[in-house]
Amino acid sequence: MLREFLTKLNTAWDSGHYLSALVQAETAFRGPPPGHDGAFFAQVLAWARSYVGDTQGAREAFGSAFPAGTATEIPAGARQEEAVGAIVRAAKERRVVILNEAHHVPMHRAFALRLALALREEGFTHFAAETFLPGVAELARKGYPSLGMGHYSKEPVFGDLIRNAMRVGYRLVPYEPEGDVQSIEAREQAQADNLQRILQRDPTARVLVYAGFHHVFESPDPLGNVWMAQRLKDLAGIDPLTIDQTTEAAFPVTTSAVLRSANGVFVTLGQYAGRVDIQVLHPREVLVGGRPSWLREWLGRKPVEVPSALLPVAQRVLVQAFVAGEGSDAVPFDQIVAEPGRKLMLTPGRYELVSQDDMGRILARRSLEVR
Template sequence: MKALVPLALLIAAPAMAQSSGPPPQVDAAMSLLDQGHYLTARDKLAKLAFDPQGRVKDEYAYQMWQQESVMVTGELDLATLDRAHSAPLIQRDWIARVQQAVAHDAIAEIVKRAKDTRIVILNEAHSSPRDRMFALQVARALRPLGYGVLAAEAFYNDPAGKIMARLRHDGFVRRGTGFYTLDPVYARFVRTALAMGYTPAAYEQTEEQSAAAHPADRQANIVAREQAQAENLAALMARFPSQKVLIYVGHSHVAEAAIDETGEGNPKIDWMAARLKRMTGIDPLTIDQATVTDLDAGARPAQVAAARLLGGRPGILFEQGKPLVLGQYAGAVDLQVIHPARRYRFGRPAWLAASGARPVPVPAAFRPRHGRCLVQAFPAGASADAVPLDQVMITAGERAPALLLPARPMRFFRQCVQLGGK
């Protein structure tokens, strides 16, 4: 089976500029993931991504490792990230501005502003499932305001619409729904949104729309993709004229003004949100949550400073009465969400433990005596290609974290490897 690699990476990764697909070894690892072999795929990508000192030797493999690894662990280890690259420049001006800011509750501020538009666009960092759990909070808060369509970059967009039709019928995520939706947290977001009454919609550039791609021209490919996404979303808005739409995107697609996402002086680009705004005449509420984060060592001190103001909840900082937006999205998004400092419950990130699921101990029969095992939980009777409700990695001899599950009959599986992989 050919690995289904995110189109975003094929367009954006510098290492892929002269190629029509991922390197064969990365492709092989991603094929394992497509088949549900999370732990083996993660280990193979780690070997391709890191040298013996833990530094990045292949940037493309490293990006894929980040995005796949969190499907197993829930969040990335900061020491591993810091070791991977040279120390970045600390954003000291951000710290000073954060320290003078006032924090508002993020959900309350989003709801207040979402009443005045038909479109809310929220982004994520693709290596941050916490962002997906926040997206679920946003979806829940927007539903009473008439938001009824969930359009996600993550959904595979087949011309016949069969994938979305099956998702609507099933009410749960399969491995063929998308790449990022292989993450159990993303799958939980989608499953819960469907149960609330949201209609799922795909809008990613289709294979037909990308047929005229220019492998050597990264900028041209980005522009073509942004235009295709905007056109697909404009058509979607026309199909649902009475519905408000929550659009969930990755990184810079949220920008409603032209930006250079690289920060290296390249020509500025009109990203999807800017094009959609122009096509529809609707001013969207645009929200970034991927900039002031602890995943970026340069931004981390500002995130730590902000966390002291947030009271343990996602917040939006205000400067002189206006929303504070730091970094590349200043002037290009309406709001910037910052998340609280990391905390843990039941051996899991607190943001996940607060999702309403109950902690369930890993059954003793599934705990490893040697090596490492990924223990997965599925609803009893789930299809063979369903994405797990939850999964945790356990190392022999260490305390097992709890699974976080709804109160319903479950079946458990495990994938194990011997110690020695990264």
């Protein structure tokens, strides 16, 4: 039953039928198949909500099963420092930077986009993402993020991270092992082996690695698991700059910041303390009209009304904005489940707008230019 559910769900996502996938995830979350842990379906629902722009709903679904890691208090004498600049300065002599994310939090991808652009200016050449499938380099020749590049990259902000990485000249490279890898040990070692091969093939390569959660650990976790970053460090004989951004601050943070002690050493907290080099703490997500404020503040987007022709009369619909000229397999630039007052968040340019029902059927199309 689980295999059938996952096959149907992934078929919907692979086809760009995001609302259909959301409905399937909601149904499974409300009534998990007998014998299956509801935590898995909470995670799936979190992904599905994040893909359609419901960032708060994604956090709520994930948090129902997995409490967020929290930095409870700022250590005495520690000071906050703007994160992107601090990381770029720390990365000057490094060949590899490894940044993590929570797979249900698009805000992390927005920060990764900002960091990727800054690191490109400093000579980083390759962008290696956990989500990338083996054919990503071939698909990158199309010049836009496509549905076939990976799983998490189907989310629109991740798509824009890829779009911008390609625009500034990053080479997209996969590093996940192919096939069904059963153990943490086998997967982490295969990831490290693949990244080592990238470094060996091109001695001038400098790689931004974008991974999930604990893959950034440079020392074993409490259960003794050895993760990718530590294995790569031992295998390649290099010291990657490892960065956590998944820990939430329980104290005020006004901008994405790192902590330094009074003597200038980076401070890391919670389960990542002593296991990564740097920890980025983000401000609490604030919604304006149902959309997170970082879309405007970090990515320069502005709210755009959905044309009335695309709004539903009596059914639930997904409204998507595609960059004009990108192919039919493109990842949307933005998308929302239509609700009163909810707007698309777009940058200046030309778009093709589409409304889609929960079966993946196209209901209406409109062209739009944002000035």
